[in-house]
Amino acid sequence: MTARERIAGNVAGYVDDRTGAAKWMKKNLTKVFPDHWSFLLGEICLYSFVILLLSGTFLTFWFDPSQREVIYEGSYEPLSGLKMSAAYASTLDISFEVRGGLLMRQIHHWAALIFMVGIVVHLLRVYFTGAFRKPREFNWIIGVGLLTLGIVEGFLGYSLPDDLLSGTGIRIAEAIIQALPLVGSYIAFFAFGGAFPGEAFIPRIYTVHVLLLPGIFLALITVHLMLVWYQKHTQFPGPGRTEKNVVGYPLMPVYMAKAGGFFFIVFGVTAFLGAVASINPIWLYGPYTPGQISAGSQPDWYMGWLDGLVRMAPPIETHAFGHTISWNILIPGLILPGIMFTGLALYPFIESWATGDKREHHLLDRPRNTPNRTAIGAMALTFTIVSLLNGGNDIIATTFHLTINQMMWFSRIGVLVLPPLAFIITKRLCLSLQRADRDLVLHGRETGRLVRMPSGEFVEVHEPISPEKAWLLTSHEQLAPLELPELDGAGVRRPGALKNKLRNRISRATATAVPKATETERRELEGHH
């Protein structure tokens, strides 16, 4: 036994004497994780969150979250002598006086964007592969919560510097609050400590941004990861992979090295972006004043789809009995996002209701094998992308020499027409891919080799695919649609018949599939040749 081994043994013994952790540690250090590039997406979110905590803490050492008016006397000449808030002035100081301050600001902002992209792409991966199914519904809901809080946290973060662009964003947020029926003006006055903009808002959102929300994030992320750990990671289908096993590499040492290394890579890439790609150059915007604005005002991308919805809303307000309801703000700003996020959170339950499938699932679906789910995802994605495009309609219009009006009408019509179209096309596409899979299994791979038969006929030689590939293409389950009773034995409509009818219909749509190839069919075909 070498000295090093003896020390390691002593440390392990010391810890185990006090915690009894040896058994647990032994089991968990060899825990198996399946390998796939798309499983790194969630890791990117985790690591950028750590980067956000580190860079954010650095920024708090100099940032002064105050709307007290000061005269700028720093080294950035164009703003010299201007009146501005202490928040804006201290952000300028971080950018120009603190060595590495600008780098940290840019790393912080880039990490926030990567965090949000990571969450969205991770969500898409989980959605399209069906990883949210039983037993992982809780984790799905936590994920939706993290997405929602991430949007809020990001918005509050870029609002802190109190520059002209972010101040305009706060103005819009205030208008949304103010539009709430009954309580709107009161909540707005409480939030801002009086009329807009007041001097209370930045200090308040600072506390929320650096303390309250990060705390909630930390708690939710911990539970999210503990559940992944406890429930074991899902895996893609393939030879040797079943609902009852996990095929992959042990945590120690392979995953520790890979995951640890990946953290440094994410941090390195973020630092690279912070070094070379300027982001949110607040000194160009100037300090906030409600009377001014710059053309091309844009929120960060994760707010952009909301702004796009607001832009395309029809100009409808109700004035009745001495009161005003701004549908042009409430519908795009609160009601539609509310419906979308609620639908997103409840999706696992809706799907299992529609399919009647209440079993555990640990093998992921290939998106083509669940055409309805994939099509619904494509539909939601199309809706969001059209909204996001409209959020940049002014930039797109000037870049491509269109008029704002053309862009707006494209979005207004597109947001209604394109999502259903995306649904239909995606569903057809999935079924076609299923058909292609079936052909591949039954007829083999096209080799491109032409052979002339003695009769003069030309045929292309097909090669059978490998047993592994054939298994991959046929291992999925094809559920039969539900057949819930709509009539009772005597032919009379049962109570709840309408609900059953609806469920049957949805279930039939969900179960639409091209029958997968079977060994029997393969053999029959061989017999013919």
Next chain:
Amino acid sequence: MSNEVELIKDPGLPAHVHRRADTDPKAAARAEQQVAILFVLSAIGTLLLIYSYIFIKDDKFIFIPVLGNTNLHQLGLGMGMAIALFCIGAGLIHWAKTLMPDEEVIAHRHEFRSEDEDREEFVKTVKAGASAAGLGRRPLIKRTLGAALGLSALTPLLLLRDLGPLPKDDLTKTSWKKGTRLVTDPGDRPIRPEDLEVGAVAQTLPELAEGEERTLNNIGKDAVLLIRLRPEEFNLDAERLSWTHEGIIAFSKICSHMGCAVALYEQQTKHLLCPCHQSTFDVTRAAKVIFGPAARPLPQLNITVDEEGYLVAGAPFTEPVGPSFWERSS
């Protein structure tokens, strides 16, 4: 059964294929070297960071293709940090991929559902616990506890009350009064009609009384745009026309949609455009909304001139400025 369909079978986990470093000691030594080189590169990155921090002045710029004129201090710090971190990561992953075992391991899963017996025991335990507490048998405790908990939830709401004052008439009133002079922003100079040429736009605010400070709250409600057209270009009713002065018309600059500054004026079409959501207002028709999500015209300010010939408000705004709110009556 003869007609039962036979499915394609799982061929099982494919045989493991060894990497070169597993079988060839030379390849393994090469991989080790590559990992070491990556770690050395990382160290060089950190040295670059230290060098940039201490020796490169923060006002030194160099020209770099694609990036343009770049601050060398900032670039050195960032690139040093990026190289240092990235190479540690790349080294670790290369190490894991080439030298650590890559044989796939199979672990087993178990259904999460507990044994029926355990589930029953669990329900029993909960029931026993609840009956021991006796909540069901003691409705008085249950009801008073419910009421107490419900009431205590009011505490945070109450304590948050002092976050801000009540709105009162703050959303409906601005600083504009009959006779308030319009002054330029910035500059605070009073304006005569002849200062504005036809086609010109001016951003104005109400003149401050002696010793009064202008706050952002005031600007957020009081900002007014002056636009001068030829009088015959107006398409207004008699009352609104009387609110203009020699072709000069005044509107609240705060968008009636969500309160952004309506700052873009297109001289040719005489349209005002809000850059936030592209609500477009026709100046000749009292800022009627002709496009976009805004539902109301920009409030028009009645203007005239005082005895010294300076532009003044003829009357306060007749409606609240800025975005809508529940208590707004029109």
